[in-house]
Ligand code: ATP
């Protein structure tokens with residue numbers, strides 16, 4: 001009989017979870033897996049207490065694995081062959097779990113979860129190794145093998161696996177509530193978004209655009225970034241805020257040195273308004289202390305002051321190199337470094353204040369009636385739902401849907 005990989009075995013992350021939290025974790029993970037794997041409607045799922053199994057029905061195993069590798073809450077996973085708990089079936093499956101024609105080094109690692117199984121782990125290891133040695137030029141290397149073949153003996157079935165692939169870690173998106181992330185076209189905020197999702201928080205994004213000072217390309221770049229990180233939670237809603245009128249009013253009414261500070265205070269007010277509207281409990285940004293003038297603690301203090309909602313800053317203490325390493329890993333870096341103007345960069349004052357004073361902010365903000373403009377920004381935000389799309393034609397279709 002010719003065996004092939006007909007299962008994927010999923011190992012949960014954060015195994016310390018117990019009781020109800022664990023049930024929520026598993027329930028959410030199952031929901032997210034089904035959502036992410038929608039393009040493969042014939043797959044079946046079985047979520048147990050310490051493992052989840054995905055049953056393939058002819059789907060391409062590598063394609064399914066590549067989707068699974070982006071689902072948070074998984075520590076590792078393995079394509080598996082499932083057989084009955086009978087020795088000859090197990091040995092046949094071990095034989096077909098690797099390519100016998102292309103030898104390397106291997107080791108067998110059997111584990112009996114069912115202690116009633118008549119063959120002990122050591123014995124299984126020996127028998128399985130013998131089958132491979134007899135039928136191929138593969139060699140045993142117990143210290144540094146090219147391939148480790150796992151044999152997991154359960155009561156009702158035995159799973160044979162030759163690959164342990166790393167999962168995305170973290171918690172299933174959604175177990176940690178919802179947050180509104182300020183998404184610019186830069187390097188930091190897509191990384192902050194990814195880290196929020198990794199901790200199980202479902203995100204929506206807000207982007208401030210100032211047309212015609214910012215171009216359609218700048219906006220498209222942000223939507224592209226959102227598409228790139230969308231697979232981690234299925235899809236992402238981005239609220240594009242028309243910021244021009246409010247931004248210009250800042251420049252007309254306040255000294256240039258305070259423009260960036262006041263602009264950020266306005267951004268926070270709008271973000272909080274949208275967050276409340278969308279049932280989010282927190283705001284998140286890609287701010288990193290000390291990185292630029294607007295990111296001193298004094299500045300963070302006066303900007304934070306306008307909202308009552310918690311502002312989370314996942315990259316606040318990271319070095320730029322560390323942030324860039326994550327951006328490369330998640331594939332956003334190349335898009336982030338495309339040179340399109342951001343609404344923050346067009347109005348950049350020659351000498352922005354690095355230690356803004358709260359009294360000054362309050363004094364300047366008394367000079368004009370900005371509240372209705374903030375409300376307009378919240379009301380007029382354009383909300384776009386994005387998911388990962390390969391081609392421009394697919395993107396077009398996605399936007400037409402709204
Ligand atoms: P990034 O790489 O994320 O743009 P940055 O190092 O360029 O960060 P700033 O431009 O000072 O830093 O922005 C700090 C944070 O403010 C960003 O990480 C983002 O969360 C938010 N932000 C800045 N500009 C915008 C914008 N146009 N729309 C939405 N959020 C923004």
Ligand code: MG
Nearest residue numbers: 184185186342
């Ligand atoms: Mg920026």
